[in-house]
Amino acid sequence: AQSVTQLGSHVSVSEGALVLLRCNYSSSVPPYLFWYVQYPNQGLQLLLKYTTGATLVKGINGFEAEFKKSETSFHLTKPSAHMSDAAEYFCAVSAGTASKLTFGTGTRLQVTL
């Protein structure tokens, strides 16, 4: 079975500050890991993904995430928050057979002036 835990349902940062959204996963096989972003009243769009190879992956809008197998983590970071980053962020895992994608419960990012 596979699962995802996102720590913190709400995160608030100042504009220009570091963004850190936490994601831990559970999987019995090597996982594919994803971060998606959802802006108000819209569907989800892919920020970045890890499949195999380089453990530090870069995505759109200056976001990046690092796959740490020993910590079963895939935390999302951005060095400097922008007001336009305010949205809900979802971590997800796909772990082999059955090809199902399992989502975390999401983290709402608020960016303040």
Add this chain to the structure above:
Amino acid sequence: NAGVTQTPKFQVLKTGQSMTLQCAQDMNHEYMSWYRQDPGMGLRLIHYSVGAGITDQGEVPNGYNVSRSTTEDFPLRLLSAAPSQTSVYFCASSSIAGGYTDTQYFGPGTRLTVL
């Protein structure tokens, strides 16, 4: 290339009514899925399909039916609507690589209210 399309965008039903949410994709993806999104619960998988003629249940399948007669279409049927089915529904599709679901492309969602 329209991606993933869903209809309708909004729907209000009365308890006990049935309806079908439509989903179509034009990317020739094998994998299609339906999620519901409720506040504080993330996205929960209702049903999914790994190809035409093949469907399976997700986390919350009760009260919903699906079929996949073509690669492109994956309709979701609500058999007898209940207020607990008030939610936002998303359809998504992706390719399958080595047994793994790759990047999922999402439709714009259907906001369903059951009175």
